[in-house]
Amino acid sequence: MANQLAIYQDLAFGEITPQDVITLRETIAKDCNESQFRLFMSISRAAGANPIMNEIYPTVRQGQLTVQFGIDFYVRKAKESEGYLGYDVQLVHENDEFKMHQERAEDGRYYMVIDEHSFGFPRGKVIGGYAIAYREGYKPFTVVMEVEEVEHFKKSNIGMQKTMWTNYFNDMFKKHMVRRALKAAFELNFEDDTVVDGGSDGIPEYQTQPRKDITPNSEIIDAPTQPAPDPQKDDEAAQIKKVRAEINKKLKQLGIVGKEQTAAYIAQHAPSVGDNPSLAELIGLSQLLDMHIEMQEFQTAQAADEDSLE
Template identity: 65%
Template structure:
């Protein structure tokens, strides 16, 4: 890789991720991305503190759109960093297993799933379901129970890699899916398994709630000149701008110079009239800043 390309990736390194690691990510899991998509992906990874080398986050490009996916290892690490972590247990239920469970009403008047029995011998037969129980100090165990039918759509997916993984490694993928769901609920982890970031076409913008975001977010300069929006993008651009104004108000940033400085600092790839992908990327980052802003307010309230 050219030296100037290496230099352009300097600011993408974070935590234990080195500049050479970034190059490796670019040449492997990031090879389907164009340069702007890759830098946006790395910017999101940096904000979340998710390490792509450790399979905690990875990109996919579908019909020209960047999709960012968080791996199960990321959810496990974030749960371990949470207060009261006591691990989890994930099991598959086969058609020959003896399996019983019930719902139990606790002193808090909330119902909790309780596994009464899960015993088995061999042969066990086909997998028909599964469960994952997440444990947390001072909390009731949180259990997710699922039947195979609930995830069968992954095996029928029109996304080639997703279909391949769920078909060839169904048991492992099913377990990982249940672990993510259990840990997300037990430890209030609001990272989505998969988030589509607008890049081409006119995708619908959907704000994502995100927690445990580090404050060291930085948007990397894009080497591409913004293209002129197509006619069909105009309405979507107007909607994105309206959404941006609302988010400025949520952040308490007044009109005028302060908002201009915010964009210059956090979205330096925007030069002149922004394109739709640039606006969608900025809105994604503003969601993260809003999450951090709200978290700081909550911390201040607790101190009072």
């Protein structure tokens, strides 16, 4: 046990103790190899997600690490956002009386209004649902879905996901809608994505991206250069340069330009990344940026779909 505590001492962060790290290694991360586990812990640290509190999970499928954010992480981040006023989520059954319509706000954007949702018993099977996120100064953001839109989760090739959606469908459906509503209403771009549809809620899946060999750019992140006669250290230094270059490119893709904006992004989404981050921490930050880029693309596509309906 003492040896294990020493090995995982560097993976502890926030409220996560070395003993907690060992527990995570032996439970939710038991299918990870050592490198995957360390990468998962680095991503958790960079995102500020607590795996002990079910906020983030690792999954290994066909030898590939997949990172999953739980619904508890979305709720916590929403509560930490300015103007949080809570949320509501309801399932609609086949015997319910349910009516809704769209209204147009002053800024020209449409939002959903629930006119009626009443029911008695027996309610019949679930045919749909809705989640409403409330934020001060904004119209309520409503996500309305039919069951057919999430049926594919029951056929997932991720074992735990398939099991949860099959055995606990109502709860999973609610979590899925809440996640989407909170993500849009509070601009929670830590994906999540990809982020997977989580072992506990349906979040999209994140696959680690292959690193490209591009010339490092020190405009935003200045990589310290130190001579290293050791070939292993030399290789690590080269990897750090590559990852830093990728980070710079991804920041620009998100519209984050200059040291001030970069510092603000890191302070908000990866406060544990210091002035001289390790390779694992940089990889975690790069993974986080991938999630935000995919989320940005998702929101752009969703906005285009909404515009096409107007």
